[in-house]
Amino acid sequence: xxxxxxxxxxxxxxxxxxxxxxxxxxxxxxxxxxxxxxxxxxxxxxxxxxxxxxxxxxxxxxxxxxxxxxxxxxxxxxxxxxxxxxxxxxxxxxxxxxxxxxxxxxxxxxxxxxxxxxxxxxxxxxxxxxxxxxxxxxxxxxxxxxxxxxxxxxxxxxxxxxxxxxxxxxxxxxxxxxxxxxxxxxxxxxxxxxxxxxxxxxxxxxxxxxxxxxxxxxxxxxxxxxxxxxxxxxxxxxxxxxxxxxxxxxxxxxxxxxxxxxxxxxxxxxxxxxxxxx
Amino acid sequence: xxxxxxxxxxxxxxxxxxxxxxxxxxxxxxxxxxxxxxxxxxxxxxxxxxxxxxxxxxxxxxxxxxxxxxxxxxxxxxxxxxxxxxxxxxxxxxxxxxxxxxxxxxxxxxxxxxxxxxxxxxxxxxxxxxxxxxxxxxxxxxxxxxxxxxxxxxxxxxxxxxxxxxxxxxxxxxxxxxxxxxxxxxxxxxxxxxxxxxxxxxxxxxxxxxxxxxxxxxxxxxxxxxxxxxxxxxxxxxxxxxxxxxxxxxxxxxxxxxxxxxxxxxxxxxxxxxxxxxxxxxxxxxxxxxxxxxxxxxxxxxxxxxxxxxxxxxxxxxxxxxxxxx
Numbered sequence: 001x002x003x004x005x006x007x008x009x010x011x012x013x014x015x016x017x018x019x020x021x022x023x024x025x026x027x028x029x030x031x032x033x034x035x036x037x038x039x040x041x042x043x044x045x046x047x048x049x050x051x052x053x054x055x056x057x058x059x060x061x062x063x064x065x066x067x068x069x070x071x072x073x074x075x076x077x078x079x080x081x082x083x084x085x086x087x088x089x090x091x092x093x094x095x096x097x098x099x100x101x102x103x104x105x106x107x108x109x110x111x112x113x114x115x116x117x118x119x120x121x122x123x124x125x126x127x128x129x130x131x132x133x134x135x136x137x138x139x140x141x142x143x144x145x146x147x148x149x150x151x152x153x154x155x156x157x158x159x160x161x162x163x164x165x166x167x168x169x170x171x172x173x174x175x176x177x178x179x180x181x182x183x184x185x186x187x188x189x190x191x192x193x194x195x196x197x198x199x200x201x202x203x204x205x206x207x208x209x210x211x212x213x214x215x216x217x218x219x220x221x222x223x224x225x226x227x228x229x230x231x232x233x234x235x236x237x238x239x240x241x242x243x244x245x246x247x248x249x250x251x252x253x254x255x256x257x258x259x260x261x262x263x264x265x266x267x268x269x270x271x272x273x274x275x276x277x278x
Numbered sequence: 279x280x281x282x283x284x285x286x287x288x289x290x291x292x293x294x295x296x297x298x299x300x301x302x303x304x305x306x307x308x309x310x311x312x313x314x315x316x317x318x319x320x321x322x323x324x325x326x327x328x329x330x331x332x333x334x335x336x337x338x339x340x341x342x343x344x345x346x347x348x349x350x351x352x353x354x355x356x357x358x359x360x361x362x363x364x365x366x367x368x369x370x371x372x373x374x375x376x377x378x379x380x381x382x383x384x385x386x387x388x389x390x391x392x393x394x395x396x397x398x399x400x401x402x403x404x405x406x407x408x409x410x411x412x413x414x415x416x417x418x419x420x421x422x423x424x425x426x427x428x429x430x431x432x433x434x435x436x437x438x439x440x441x442x443x444x445x446x447x448x449x450x451x452x453x454x455x456x457x458x459x460x461x462x463x464x465x466x467x468x469x470x471x472x473x474x475x476x477x478x479x480x481x482x483x484x485x486x487x488x489x490x491x492x493x494x495x496x497x498x499x500x501x502x503x504x505x506x507x508x509x510x511x512x513x514x515x516x517x518x519x520x521x522x523x524x525x526x527x528x529x530x531x532x533x534x535x536x537x538x539x540x541x542x543x544x545x546x547x548x549x550x551x552x553x554x555x556x557x558x559x560x561x562x563x564x565x566x567x568x569x570x571x572x573x574x575x576x577x578x579x580x581x582x583x584x585x586x587x588x589x590x591x592x593x594x595x596x597x598x599x600x601x602x603x604x
Contacts (some may be wrong), residue, residue, distance in 0.1 A: 020395060027392045033381045037423075111378035115439070118342045120367040123396055 016241040027129020034103070036170055042223040045099040046141040049092035049146050056088065056211070057081050057152060064212065078153055085149045086238040087210025091228055092145050093174050094205055096138035097181030097196040101262060104130050104185025105194030127268050130185075131178050138174040142206045156241040169253060175203070179264030186271040204230040229256035295320040295447050295478035296341065300350035303336055305364070312502040313350070318480055318495075320446075323473050326482040328499035329590070334482035335375070337499070342372040354447050371440035375452040377432050379424060385435050386411065386420040387443060396443035410438040414468070430461030437468060441535045442558035448472060450481040454488060457533070466491055486589055490514070493495040498593060503595045514584060516592050522558045522562055524576040526568075538572045539565055555581070 020098055035042045057080060065080030067075035071138040116126050158166060181198055186192035207221065214222050225231055232252035237244035290591045296318035303311040309334045318324045326334045339345040341352055343363040348589060351358060357365030374502040380388050389410055393403035403508050411417045416436040419427060442446060469492055473479060490510045498506040506513060526532045526549050535551055536544050540552040555561035
């Protein structure tokens with residue numbers, strides 16, 4: 001990961017590499033301080049999905065649940081809590097990318113980012129601070145949504161191993177999506193437009209098997225839903241927590257995570273170089 | 279108006295801290311730097327003087343590895359800015375005209391952040407931060423969010439952050455723009471202190487008085503070219519604009535005075551005489567002594583010292599130094 005010197009001959013101080021982790025932790029500390037000091041955006045990222053969950057279960061849940069294959073219409077709402085919760089968890093993660101992009105765009109507009117560039121700090125460390133901070137925030141949001149889900153009738157069948165696997169997968173997905181959010185925030189021309197791109201990410205859970213089975217969609221949309229990353233994400237989480245058939249969804253989900261994380265990383269690093277001068 | 283710089287900067291055989299040769303940079307079709315040469319000896323202050331758009335900030339950004347040059351070379355302490363940017367970054371500090379502080383943190387947290395990124399270690403970080411807070415008069419505000427800081431305080435914090443790791447070469451990009459006179463003088467004192475400690479400073483300014491006050495050498499940048507370079511005195515000699523203006527009570531006194539000061543120019547309507555001067559005290563004293571000897575009362579006196587406009591006019595033949603759009 002000597003990304004600092006990607007287009008340049010290596011710097012003489014090889015010892016500097018050992019600082020990447022320390023610098024990333026310093027940057028993480030800074031980003032966490034921001035979140036604690038100015039919690040507005042974080043609260044929105046964390047509480048928003050809980051509201052959506054309640055909305056989907058108590059407003060749409062009765063009808064949507066009754067339409068699920070093999071469900072007794074009388075128990076529609078209870079069945080829908082089980083069905084929709086993994087989708088909401090993924091929606092939570094997708095939604096956190098918007099907050100990530102906004103904080104990154106705000107940071108890039110600050111002179112402090114230019115200062116970082118005049119210091120011997122690894123570029124990766126600056127970005128990693130954002131990624132780690134926002135991943136932690138996304139995981140807190142997911143935990144909260146899950147907690148509320150348990151309160152309103154979500155009953156996972158997972159044993160300890162499945163729980164660990166599901167948790168691991170969610171962390172991985174959050175990490176990958178956050179890298180994408182960082183790249184989108186760097187790409188944005190202003191703070192105001194930073195959350196436009198991530199908004200597209202928010203649509204993906206809806207165009208997947210998260211809220212209704214893909215079989216109920218028109219042909220073209222069904223095809224899209226089957227091949228976009230959020231379907232394996234949701235299928236894998238659902239399978240691990242509820243014991244529905246996993247198929248190849250876990251491997252596919254991990255594959256997508258790697259692709260998204262590497263893509264987001266490369267995209268961010270490429271923009272970082274040319275973006276931080278005012 | 280003596281600058282007190284005469285004894286400095288003339289020490290022969292110093293090493294070159296900043297070495298710029300044939301530097302070129304353009305943004306699209308717009309040429310911003312056109313073959314710029316600049317050498318700054320270690321431990322001295324050089325001012326890059328010029329109007330907006332002259333290329334001052336671009337030069338500083340290239341030297342601080344924020345921008346890559348299109349041509350030419352630039353080296354800081356022997357490290358090339360393109361080939362060894364990390365070598366450069368390890369020894370430099372930059373305080374720009376836009377504040378490079380983290381506005382969501384407190385002053386102390388900002389300094390601690392810098393100390394950590396410079397890997398000072400927990401204990402040294404603490405002492406260094408306390409030291410800087412003290413030195414820059416920020417102790418009281420240390421734990422307050424930056425939103426409560428005045429412009430001068432933010433600028434001081436900004437510079438303090440640059441100094442956490444005691445860099446040997448410091449770039450100050452218009453360090454006093456937008457500051458009130460008191461904060462400006464504080465900033466000047468800080469810069470003088472840095473130089474006394476052996477730091478090399480390259481500062482950009484639009485203000486000749488500031489360059490005069492601080493710099494050992496001044497390079498005048500216009501339209502991406504260095505149009506003049508020298509000590510403040512050498513530069514001021516290029517500028518004929520300095521004069522003393524003396525106003526008298528009536529035409530008779532004006533007549534008498536104009537005979538006493540034969541090199542002066544008369545302004546009959548204003549009942550005033552204009553005596554050429556380069557801002558020195560001696561010229562002023564001579565003029566006043568001669569008036570005294572002739573028992574002539576001066577009603578009002580004003581001193582006009584050359585400013586950037588005058589320097590620009592002398593060097594480029596253009597009247598307006600502020601706008602470079604041709």
